[in-house]
Amino acid sequence: MDPSARVYSRFNLRLYDILVLVVSNSWAWRCSTTSVLLPFFRKNLGTTAHMDVGVGSGYYLAKSARAMVDTESVTLLDLNQAALNVASARIRQVGYQGTVDTVEHNVFRLLPDDLHGRFDAVSLMYVLHCLPGRMNEKGPKVFANLSAALKPDAVLYGSTILGRGPEVSHNWFGKWLMGLYNRKGIFDNTEDTLDDLKQVLRVHFEDVDIKMVGVVAIFEVRRPRVG
Numbered sequence: 539m540d541p542s543a544r545v546y547s548r549f550n551l552r553l554y555d556i557l558v559l560v561v562s563n564s565w566a567w568r569c570s571t572t573s574v575l576l577p578f579f580r581k582n583l584g585t586t587a588h589m590d591v592g593v594g595s596g597y598y599l600a601k602s603a604r605a606m607v608d609t610e611s612v613t614l615l616d617l618n619q620a621a622l623n624v625a626s627a628r629i630r631q632v633g634y635q636g637t638v639d640t641v642e643h644n645v646f647r648l649l650p651d652d653l654h655g656r657f658d659a660v661s662l663m664y665v666l667h668c669l670p671g672r673m674n675e676k677g678p679k680v681f682a683n684l685s686a687a688l689k690p691d692a693v694l695y696g697s698t699i700l701g702r703g704p705e706v707s708h709n710w711f712g713k714w715l716m717g718l719y720n721r722k723g724i725f726d727n728t729e730d731t732l733d734d735l736k737q738v739l740r741v742h743f744e745d746v747d748i749k750m751v752g753v754v755a756i757f758e759v760r761r762p763r764v765g
């Protein structure tokens with residue numbers, strides 16, 4: 539397994555919410571989990587079928603259980619079985635009543651046929667910056683694969699920490715964390731820019747909405763281009 543997925547052991551997932559969602563999001567990436575990312579995640583939840591890609595600790599889905607009363611099924615897709623186990627248990631614990639499916643899968647590979655055209659929303663929170671390769675290499679593969687899961691008019695949305703560019707100004711803490719995580723292979727985003735992300739999204743989708751909060755790009759795309 540690539541280090542970008544291997545690091546999410548059961549033990550590390552216990553620390554994830556505090557280290558990433560509280561400390562790093564507030565002080566390094568300057569994009570609040572509770573006032574920016576969680577409301578954004580909830581706003582786009584699938585009305586009947588939702589797929590969350592790169593589930594981590596399952597925080598966003600677990601905090602959205604009340605908003606998912608009408609969501610009949612949630613599919614969790616991740617390369618790391620520990621993350622799938624932790625996230626699915628957590629969603630159940632908070633009382634989500636719908637179907638929870640888990641799929642151990644690499645986003646760089648074509649999706650299994652039974653996931654094609656099934657979802658009205660697919661979320662991809664904090665996954666792109668972990669994936670190896672430059673944005674113009676990893677982005678097209680991931681967006682082509684995930685587009686296949688969307689129903690007509692469905693949304694694919696997510697967030698990613700960018701590495702550089704005129705819109706991206708890292709503070710000392712962010713620079714230090716970025717350096718550490720990139721050296722360890724947990725992130726591969728030093729060359730990720732807003733322009734490259736926009737370009738990849740516009741090649742793959744007709745409808746693209748993207749904004750920056752701190753050093754995080756937040757995107758929402760619809761209507762995959764065919765061919």
Ligand SMILES: C[S@@+](CC[C@H](N)C(=O)[O-])C[C@H]1O[C@@H](n2cnc3c(N)ncnc32)[C@H](O)[C@@H]1O
Pocket residue numbers: 540542543544546591592593594595596597615616617618621643644645646662663664665668669
């Ligand atoms: C930084 S965590 C994001 C967790 C959560 N979405 C959040 O925003 O808090 C990245 C997740 O992506 C998963 N991941 C990394 N590489 C992957 C790949 N190639 N295919 C599928 N999942 C992958 C990891 O196992 C991990 O669960």
